[in-house]
Amino acid sequence: xxxxxxxxxxxxxxxxxxxxxxxxxxxxxxxxxxxxxxxxxxxxxxxxxxxxxxxxxxxxxxxxxxxxxxxxxxxxxxxxxxxxxxxxxxxxxxxxxxxxxxxxxxxxxxxxxxxxxxxxxxxxxxxxxxxxxxxxxxxxxxxxxxxxxxxxxxxxxxxxxxxxxxxxxxxxxxxxxxxxxxxxxxxxxxxxxxxxxxxxxxxxxxxxxxxxxxxxxxxxxxxxxxxxxxxxxxxxxxxxxxxxxxxxxxxxxxx
Amino acid sequence: xxxxxxxxxxxxxxxxxxxxxxxxxxxxxxxxxxxxxxxxxxxxxxxxxxxxxxxxxxxxxxxxxxxxxxxxxxxxxx
Numbered sequence: 001x002x003x004x005x006x007x008x009x010x011x012x013x014x015x016x017x018x019x020x021x022x023x024x025x026x027x028x029x030x031x032x033x034x035x036x037x038x039x040x041x042x043x044x045x046x047x048x049x050x051x052x053x054x055x056x057x058x059x060x061x062x063x064x065x066x067x068x069x070x071x072x073x074x075x076x077x078x079x080x081x082x083x084x085x086x087x088x089x090x091x092x093x094x095x096x097x098x099x100x101x102x103x104x105x106x107x108x109x110x111x112x113x114x115x116x117x118x119x120x121x122x123x124x125x126x127x128x129x130x131x132x133x134x135x136x137x138x139x140x141x142x143x144x145x146x147x148x149x150x151x152x153x154x155x156x157x158x159x160x161x162x163x164x165x166x167x168x169x170x171x172x173x174x175x176x177x178x179x180x181x182x183x184x185x186x187x188x189x190x191x192x193x194x195x196x197x198x199x200x201x202x203x204x205x206x207x208x209x210x211x212x213x214x215x216x217x218x219x220x221x222x223x224x225x226x227x228x229x230x231x232x233x234x235x236x237x238x239x240x241x242x243x244x245x246x247x248x249x250x251x252x253x254x255x
Numbered sequence: 256x257x258x259x260x261x262x263x264x265x266x267x268x269x270x271x272x273x274x275x276x277x278x279x280x281x282x283x284x285x286x287x288x289x290x291x292x293x294x295x296x297x298x299x300x301x302x303x304x305x306x307x308x309x310x311x312x313x314x315x316x317x318x319x320x321x322x323x324x325x326x327x328x329x330x331x332x333x
Contacts, residue, residue: 001303001305001331001332002302002303002304002305002331003302003303003331004300004301004302004303004331005301005302005303005309005312005313005327005328005329005331006298006299006300006301006327006328006329007298007299007301007312007313007316007325007326007327007328008298008325008326008327008328009294009295009296009297009298009299009316009320009322009324009325010294010295010296010297010322010323010324010325011295011296012295012296012297012298013324013325013326015298016326016327016328019328019329020328020329022262022263023261023262023263024329025261049258049259061330070259072258072259072260072261073258073259073261089261092329118303118331120263121328121329122263122328123263124300124328126302129300130300130301130302131299131300131301131302132301132302132304133301133304133312133315133316133319136299136301136316136319136320137319140319140320149290149293152290152293152294153286153293155299156293156294156297156298156299157297157298157299157300158285158286158288158293158296158297158298159285159296159297159298160285161298162298162328165262165263165265167267168269172275173275173277173278173281176281176282190272190273191271191272191273191274191275192269192270192271192272192273193269193270193272194267194268194269194270195267195268195270196265196267207277207282208275208276208277209277209282209283209284209285210284210285211282211283211284211285212285222270225272226270226272240296241282245281245282246281246282247281
C-alpha cells in the first residue's frame with residue numbers, strides 16, 4: 001500500500017491524534033473473482049455511498065466490534081476485465097480491504113482488494129509538497145553540506161499545515177501562556193474565530209501570528225462565542241506551544 | 256444515498272470578535288521559526304513506498320533526520 005503518510009517530527013507528534021481522526025481518500029484496484037457487467041458494478045459502488053457497517057479484520061489494531069463508517073463518495077474510474085479501479089472518500093478507520101470484500105458479496109461474484117494508494121489524509125494530498133523517502137534522504141544531505149535552510153523548509157512543513165481543516169480560534173497574546181499551562185479558554189481572550197464551531201468539536205487555538213497554541217474542545221458554538229463576554233469557550237486538550245513563549249499575564253490563585 | 260460533502264470540502268469563514276495586535280517580541284510566524292524549532296515542530300507529507308510498514312517508514316525518517324521521536328498520521332496497511 002502506498003501514498004500519503006504524514007510524518008510528525010518530535011513535538012508535532014501531538015497533532016497526530018487530529019490527523020488520525022480526519023477523513024481519507026484512496027484509489028483502489030479491486031479484483032473480481034468472476035466477470036461482471038460494468039453497469040452492475042457501477043450500481044453496486046453507488047449503493048456503498050452510505051453509512052456502512054464494518055467489523056475490523058482479524059489482524060487489526062482495534063477491538064473487533066461492529067462499527068459504522070461513512071463513505072462520502074465512491075467514483076468509478078475504469079474497468080478492465082476483472083479489475084475495477086475506483087476512488088473512495090471515507091471516514092477515518094474505514095477498512096478498504098473489507099469494503100472490497102463486501103462489494104464482491106453484493107455483486108455476487110466475490111472480490112478482493114488488489115492494490116491501494118492513499119491520495120488524502122486530512123489536509124495532506126498528493127501534490128507538490130509530497131516527498132519520497134529518497135527525497136528526504138537527499139535533501140537532508142544537501143542541507144548538511146550547503147547549510148542553506150531553504151532546502152530544509154522545502155520538504156518539511158510547519159505543524160500548522162496539519163491543522164488546516166480544524167476550525168480555528170485566534171486569541172490575544174495575554175491569553176496564550178494560560179492556555180499553555182492547560183487553562184480553559186474564556187471569552188475575553190478570543191479575538192476571531194471560524195464559522196461552524198459546535199459544542200464538543202475539536203478546535204485549534206492560535207496566536208495572531210498563526211502559531212498553534214493548543215488543541216481544545218469547544219464548549220459552545222461560533223454564534224455563542226461571538227456574543228459571550230465571559231465564560232468558558234473551549235477546554236484545552238493538547239498543548240503544543242512551549243510554556244513561557246509568551247509572557248505570563250495571569251495571577252496565581254494562591255497569591 | 257446522495258454523495259455527502261467530505262470534511263475537506265467544508266468551507267469556513269473567519270469572523271472577528273475584537274481587534275487587537277500581537278507583540279512581535281514573543282513567538283513568531285510558523286514559517287519563520289529557527290531551523291531547529293522548524294524541524295521540531297515540523298511535518299512531512301511523505302509518499303509511502305510499497306513494502307515496508309508505516310512504522311518502519313517512520314523509523315527510517317527518524318534515522319535519516321537524526322531525530323529522537325517521530326510519529327505518523329494513520330497507519331497505511333492492508
